[in-house]
Amino acid sequence: MTPAVEIRDLHKSFGDLHVLKGIDLDVQQGEAVVLLGSSGSGKSTLLRCINFMEEPNDGRIRINGDLIGAERGGKMVYRENELCKLRTRVGMVFQHFNLFPHMTVLENVMEGQVVVLGRSKAEARDKALAQLARVGLEEKAPEYPSRLSGGQKQRVAIARALAMDPEVMLFDEVTSALDPELVGEVLKTMRQLAEEGMTMVCVTHEIGFAYHVANKVCFLQDGQILEQGEPHKVLKTPETSRVRDFLDGHSLFKLPD
Amino acid sequence: MHNWDFAATLGDIDFLLLGLWNTLQVFGLALVFGIPLGLAIALGRMSRIPVLSQLCSFVIEFFRTTPPLVQLFWFFFALPILISVQMTPFVASVLTFSIQSSAFFAEIFRGGINSIDKGQWEAAKAIGMTRPVCLRRIILPQAVKRMIPAFAERSIELLKTTTLISTVSYADLMFQANELASKTFRPLEVYTVVAVMYFFLILVFSQLTILLEHRLARSGEGTLR
Amino acid sequence: MQHTWNFASVFAYWDVLLIGLWGTVYLFVLTCVIGLAGGLVVGMLRYSKNGWISYPARLYVEVFRNTPVLVQIIWFFFALPVVIGVEVSAFMAAFLGITLNTIAFSAEVFRGGIQSIEREQWEAGKAIGMSYAKTMRRIILPQALKRMLPPLTSRGIEVFKMSTLASVVAYPETLQQAKLIASYEYNPIEAYTVVAIMFFLVLLPMVQLTYLLERRFGKSD
Numbered sequence: 001m002t003p004a005v006e007i008r009d010l011h012k013s014f015g016d017l018h019v020l021k022g023i024d025l026d027v028q029q030g031e032a033v034v035l036l037g038s039s040g041s042g043k044s045t046l047l048r049c050i051n052f053m054e055e056p057n058d059g060r061i062r063i064n065g066d067l068i069g070a071e072r073g074g075k076m077v078y079r080e081n082e083l084c085k086l087r088t089r090v091g092m093v094f095q096h097f098n099l100f101p102h103m104t105v106l107e108n109v110m111e112g113q114v115v116v117l118g119r120s121k122a123e124a125r126d127k128a129l130a131q132l133a134r135v136g137l138e139e140k141a142p143e144y145p146s147r148l149s150g151g152q153k154q155r156v157a158i159a160r161a162l163a164m165d166p167e168v169m170l171f172d173e174v175t176s177a178l179d180p181e182l183v184g185e186v187l188k189t190m191r192q193l194a195e196e197g198m199t200m201v202c203v204t205h206e207i208g209f210a211y212h213v214a215n216k217v218c219f220l221q222d223g224q225i226l227e228q229g230e231p232h233k234v235l236k237t238p239e240t241s242r243v244r245d246f247l248d249g250h251s252l253f254k255l256p257d
Numbered sequence: 258m259h260n261w262d263f264a265a266t267l268g269d270i271d272f273l274l275l276g277l278w279n280t281l282q283v284f285g286l287a288l289v290f291g292i293p294l295g296l297a298i299a300l301g302r303m304s305r306i307p308v309l310s311q312l313c314s315f316v317i318e319f320f321r322t323t324p325p326l327v328q329l330f331w332f333f334f335a336l337p338i339l340i341s342v343q344m345t346p347f348v349a350s351v352l353t354f355s356i357q358s359s360a361f362f363a364e365i366f367r368g369g370i371n372s373i374d375k376g377q378w379e380a381a382k383a384i385g386m387t388r389p390v391c392l393r394r395i396i397l398p399q400a401v402k403r404m405i406p407a408f409a410e411r412s413i414e415l416l417k418t419t420t421l422i423s424t425v426s427y428a429d430l431m432f433q434a435n436e437l438a439s440k441t442f443r444p445l446e447v448y449t450v451v452a453v454m455y456f457f458l459i460l461v462f463s464q465l466t467i468l469l470e471h472r473l474a475r476s477g478e479g480t481l482r
Numbered sequence: 483m484q485h486t487w488n489f490a491s492v493f494a495y496w497d498v499l500l501i502g503l504w505g506t507v508y509l510f511v512l513t514c515v516i517g518l519a520g521g522l523v524v525g526m527l528r529y530s531k532n533g534w535i536s537y538p539a540r541l542y543v544e545v546f547r548n549t550p551v552l553v554q555i556i557w558f559f560f561a562l563p564v565v566i567g568v569e570v571s572a573f574m575a576a577f578l579g580i581t582l583n584t585i586a587f588s589a590e591v592f593r594g595g596i597q598s599i600e601r602e603q604w605e606a607g608k609a610i611g612m613s614y615a616k617t618m619r620r621i622i623l624p625q626a627l628k629r630m631l632p633p634l635t636s637r638g639i640e641v642f643k644m645s646t647l648a649s650v651v652a653y654p655e656t657l658q659q660a661k662l663i664a665s666y667e668y669n670p671i672e673a674y675t676v677v678a679i680m681f682f683l684v685l686l687p688m689v690q691l692t693y694l695l696e697r698r699f700g701k702s703d
Binding site for chain 1: 381
C-alpha cells in the first residue's frame with residue numbers, strides 16, 4: 001500500500017543552522033505517528049516541512065504517492081500554486097490555535113472551504129456544522145473565538161482543518177499553550193480522530209498520548225531520527241541512553257507497567 | 258474695546274459655506290485617492306522585490322519630510338511647466354493632498370498589517386490560501402479595525418492642511434474668509450467665525466470616527482489603542 | 483516641451499536662501515522649546531484631579547488641536563490687532579500660532595505618557611513614603627518620558643514643516659525666500675525643488691531617529 005506520507009533524505013537549514021539532516025519517514029494510511037524529542041531536535045521543523053510551511057532544502061516528499069515539487073537540475077523547485085493545493089490535502093493545527101478573530105466559529109470553519117476549495121456557502125455551512133459536531137462544539141457556531149476557552153478554540157481549529165477533507169492531519173504541540181485542565185478535551189478529540197482512522201502526525205510532549213494512541217513513535221535528536229517503532233517498545237525499552245534520559249526527564253508521567 | 262459685530266459676517270455666510278463645500282470636496286477626493294494609493298505603496302514597501310520596496314520607502318519618506326505647502330507650490334507652479342499642461346488650483350490641490358496623505362496612510366497600513374500576529378498568516382497558508390487572498394480575507398479586515406484611530410487622526414490632519422490651498426487661490430473656506438475679511442473690514446469676526454466652523458467640522462468628524470470604532474468593536478475583537 | 487533645468491539660477495541667490503533657512507531654524511527652535519515646555523505644564527494641569535484646573539486645560543487643548551494652524555496664524559495676524567489695538571508682526575503671529583498648537587499637541591503626548599504608566603508604580607512610590615510630586619518626578623516621569631520620545635520627535639518634525647506656514651504672512655523663512663527667488667527669476671521648478679530637497683535632507687535623519695526610538699522605546703519596554 002502507498003504510504004500517506006513518504007519522506008526521503010529530507011534536509012532543512014535556516015541560514016548556517018542545519019536543522020534536519022536527512023530524515024526518512026513513512027506514515028502509513030490511517031496511522032498516527034508521534035514525533036518526540038527535546039526542543040531544538042527538529043521535530044517541529046520536520047512537521048512544518050510536510051505541508052511546506054517550510055520549504056526543505058533537499059529531499060523528496062510524497063503525499064499518497066504524489067511527488068511534491070518538480071526536479072530541476074538536481075534540485076526540487078516548488079510553485080506557489082502547487083503548494084497551496086497541497087496544503088488543502090494536508091491539514092495543520094497550531095500551538096496557538098490561530099483562529100481568525102474577526103470571524104465567528106462557523107465562518108472560521110467555512111472560510112477555507114469557500115475561498116480555497118470553491119464550495120458553495122450552503123455546502124460549506126453543512127460541512128462546517130458537521131465538523132463542529134464531530135469535535136462537540138456545534139452550539140458554539142455563532143460565537144466569536146474570543147468567547148471560547150483555550151480547549152474549545154483548539155477544537156475549533158481542528159474542525160477548521162478537518163473541513164477541508166485532508167488526507168493527513170498535522171498537530172504542532174497543540175496542547176502546549178493550554179491550561180492543564182483543558183488538555184484532556186483536546187487529546188480526547190485527537191484520540192477519537194485516530195480511532196476513526198485519520199492519518200495523523202503529531203508533535204507533542206504528552207507521552208501518555210503517544211503511548212496509548214500512536215501506532216508509531218519517532219524520537220528525534222539533532223535533526224535525525226534516533227529511534228522509531230511501536231510506542232511500547234520505544235517508550236518502555238528504549239535502545240539508546242539518550243531516549244531513556246529524555247523519558248526520565250518526564251518524571252510526571254508514569255507509564256503503566 | 259472693540260465692538261463685536263457679526264452682522265456683516267453672518268450676512269455673507271453663504272459665501273463661507275461655499276468655501277466649506279469646496280474644502281470638503283478636496284478633502285473627500287484626497288481621501289478617496291489617498292487611501293487606496295496608500296495601501297498600494299504600503300504593499301510595495303513590504304514587497305520582497307528590493308527595487309520596488311526601496312522606491313516606495315523613498316516616496317514615503319520624501320512626502321513625509323517635505324512641508325505640504327512646498328509640495329503644493331511645486332505641483333501648482335512647477336509641474337505645469339515641466340509637463341506643459343494647464344494646472345487649475347483644484348487639480349493641484351487634489352493631486353498634492355492625495356499623494357501626500359497616501360504617504361502617511363501607507364505607514365498606517367504597514368503598521369496595521371505588521372501588528373497582526375504571524376500565526377494568522379500561517380493559519381491561512383495552512384488551509385491553502387495564497388498570500389493575496391490571505392491579505393484580503395484575513396489580514397486586512399483585522400488590520401483596518403486597528404487602524405481606525407490612526408486613520409482618523411491623519412484625516413483630521415489632512416482636513417486642517419487643506420487650508421493651505423487658499424494660497425494657490427482655490428476658493429476653500431480659508432480663501433473665502435480672506436476675501437470676506439478684506440471686503441467687510443471685519444477680520445476679527447470673519448476669522449473667528451471661520452475658526453469656529455473648522456472647530457465644529459473637526460469635532461463632528463472625530464465624533465463620527467469614535468462612533469464607527471465602537472460599532473466595529475462590538476463585532477469580534479476590538480481595536481487596539 | 484523639454485524643460486532645461488537650471489539650478490544655477492537658484493544657487494546664485496544662496497544668501498537669500500540662507501536668510502530663509504535661518505528664519506526657519508529660528509522659528510522652529512523657539513516654537514519647539516516653548517511649545518514642549520508649555521505642553522508639559524498643560525499636560526500636568528490636564529491630569530489634575532481638580533476640575534477647575536483640568537477642564538480649562540482640556541478646553542484649551544481641544545480648541546487648538548481642532549483648528550488649523552493656518553487659521554490660527556491668520557487670526558493672530560489680522561484679527562488679534564483689532565482686539566488689542568497693536569500691530570502684530572508676521573513673526574509674532576507665526577510664533578503664536580505654531581507655539582500654541584505645539585503646546586496643545588505635546589500636552590496630549592505628556593498626558594498619554596503619564597497615563598500609560600501602571601497604577602502599581604504610583605502605589606509603590608506611595609508605599610515607600612513618597613509624596614505625589616516626588617513620585618511624579620522620581621518614578622513616573624522618567625519612565626513616561628521614554629515612551630513619549632517617539633511621538634515627541636514626530637511632533638518636532640511636524641513643527642519644522644509647519645514653519646513654512648509663516649510664509650503666508652510673509653515672514654522670511656525658507657519657502658518665502660524661494661518664492662521671492664521664483665518671482666525674480668521665473669524659475670519656480672528649480673526654486674521649489676531646491677526647497678523640497680532642503681527639507682528632505684534636514685528631516686530625513688530626524689525620521690530615521692524616530693524609527694530608531696520607536697524600536698527602542700516602543701510599546702514594550
